Amino acid sequence: MEIENIIENLKEERPYLKSPLELYERVLKFNKNCEKILKNQLQNSLLDQIIDEFSSIFEIPYEFSSFLKSSILNSGKDPFKEPKIILELPISKEESSKEEIKRTLFILSKPFFKKYRENLKRKKKAEETGRCGVCEEPISLTMIDSNNRRYVVCTVCGNKEEIFRIGCTHCLQRICEKIDLLVDEEEIRVELCKDCKTYIKSFKEEVYLKYKDPYLIDIISLPLDVVAQERGYIRRSPNIIGIKEIV
């Protein structure tokens, strides 16, 4: 089944997830269209094209999208070489919309991170640093394959890399007893580190084969984020639609 159909079915089966799933559909469309833009390699207008695409898919008002464009240009940095500048754009708005703007910037940054990842020659190791080897952001999502090997799936830049099977990906302690587990009815799990209060999600290959998309699995298990956060545990990086703190 195509990912679009899987999401369509999920929206019907789980009406409580309708709005995050609809947002993810737009994110997928945005990333797909940007892939085409990036392939054409018309360097000079890449930024314009990506922001235009972003504005049309997410219905961003013209003033805001031109403001985004000029803020990126005014930073004096190349967003394809330093995609983090997009996450850190100095946008001062009233407190209430701060989270929303953060999410907007997070979604906009995706194609820039993708290009950055593809051009990067030397990677660090998540296993040593507790951060993604490409973008160096914290880890929140991992996949376990049929050989019981675990892989980080970075929600910020899309990097996938192997990491130790047991232990906390944030503080790097590897003591089994210091990790608590929460498992939902689909076998998607949350691993809670008692030492640093970080939690990450993990799921096995069977779950992957059912949904074929780790980021979608992260979204459908939003109820697990609620439970973990209610218990005082922290998610260190957002999911693919920019959601980090829920409770």
Ligand SMILES: [Zn+2]
């Ligand atoms: Zn990354």
Ligand SMILES: [Zn+2]
């Ligand atoms: Zn820890």
